[in-house]
Amino acid sequence: MxxxxxxxxxxxxxxxxxxxxxxxxxxxxxxxxxxxxxxxxxxxxxxxxxxxxxxxxxxxxxxxxxxxxRPRPGDTWHLDEVFIKVNGERKYLWRAVDADGTVLDILIQNRRDTAGARRFFRGLLKKACSVPRVVVTDKLRSYSAAHREVMPSVEHRSHKGLNNRAENSHQPTRQRERAMKGFRSVGGTQRFLSAFSGISPHFRxxxxxxxxxxxxxxxxxxxxxxxxxxxxxxxxxxx
Incomplete structure (x- = not known):
């Protein structure tokens, strides 16, 4: 062993x-x-x-x-958020991937405001143990505000058309959500998706x-x- x-x-x-x-x-x-x-x-x-x-x-x-x-993540990170239903309530799944589509971190939160973006940025930097050269997001204003506070030296590109990698990375989660007929609790969903995003892509x-x-x-x-x-x-x- x-x-x-x-x-x-x-x-x-x-x-x-x-x-x-x-x-x-x-x-x-x-x-x-x-x-x-x-x-x-x-x-x-x-x-x-x-x-x-x-x-x-x-x-x-x-x-x-x-x-x-895995090798060190690339220097361009794509961030996106999507709503999911947990026990019938709307929550937001935040996700970050690098240029190769490798999932760097996920986080489920109640809101997609500046506080949520700030929390996600800080957790992402801690987990990745590195700082990107560029972060790419959609036009959600919360990203810009959190970016200025947490990683002001990193270039921020806000454009929906540039963020297809992050948006596409949600697809396996959507497939699993349908197969499981929805998620039951926030903690259980966070634990499942954290493991799922580390194991499933390895075989894809x-x-x-x-x-x-x-x-x-x-x-x-x-x-x-x-x-x-x-x-x-x-x-x-x-x-």
């Missing part, structure tokens, strides 16, 4: 089973019960509640491990820019990285 992988002490299931269930849940639009069914088909009996606990315990740790393996290379052979090689590398950060060796096989 890799020295940086989480501890599985006290768990009776093999690491490979735990990591595989977490991968299934965060990579595909599956419910915990559907993961349970897929594992049963492979000869592994595990309850959906156990899968839920594994995802809650290890999802963020796996996402952090994957983020630690820009396939349209690759040949089939290149794609297979790239995915082999990414699965190897996954095995390293989880401590797994291979997905479970049928009994």
């Amino acid at each position: 890799d020295s940086t992988s989480p501890s599985y002490k006290g768990h009776r299931y093999p690491v490979e089973v735990i990591a595989h269930c977490v991968w299934l849940y965060f990579r595909f639009p599956l419910s915990f019960r559907e993961v349970e069914e897929l594992m049963l088909q492979r000869g592994v009996i595990v309850s959906y509640e156990t899968v839920r606990r594994w995802c809650a315990k290890f999802g963020q740790a796996y996402a952090n491990g994957l983020r630690s393996r 290379p820009r396939r349209h820019l690759m040949t089939a052979a290149h794609y297979r090689v790239e995915m082999t590398i990414r699965f190897a990285i996954w095995d390293q950060i989880t401590g797994a060796t291979a997905p479970p096989t049928a009994a």
Whole structure:
């Protein structure tokens, strides 16, 4: 097991089973019960509640491990916010990506005012451990006010047409929101999307820019990285 992988002490299931269930849940639009069914088909009996606990315990740790393996983010950051429904109430999901579309940070807040933008900027700088050369946003005035307070030395480009990368990065979240039939709580949604934004993109290379052979090689590398950060060796096989 890799020295940086989480501890599985006290768990009776093999690491490979735990990591595989977490991968299934965060990579595909599956419910915990559907993961349970897929594992049963492979000869592994595990309850959906156990899968839920594994995802809650290890999802963020796996996402952090994957983020630690990524190269330093580019110097152009794209920021955007979109409303989501949490338990029937409107909330705002703030997201930052770099020029390659890599998610740098997400934050759910009640408002999209200057205080919200300021909080998001500060958390983003802390998590990224770097300062960009340029930030690109839409024309929401809250961005300009927060930018002047938090990162005045960084160039700010406010133009809706330049921010397609951030807007496009919301699509996987929208797909998952529909599959889950909405989110239930702010804290649970924040935890899920934080892990989801770290795990799911790892297995979504820009396939349209690759040949089939290149794609297979790239995915082999990414699965190897996954095995390293989880401590797994291979997905479970049928009994």
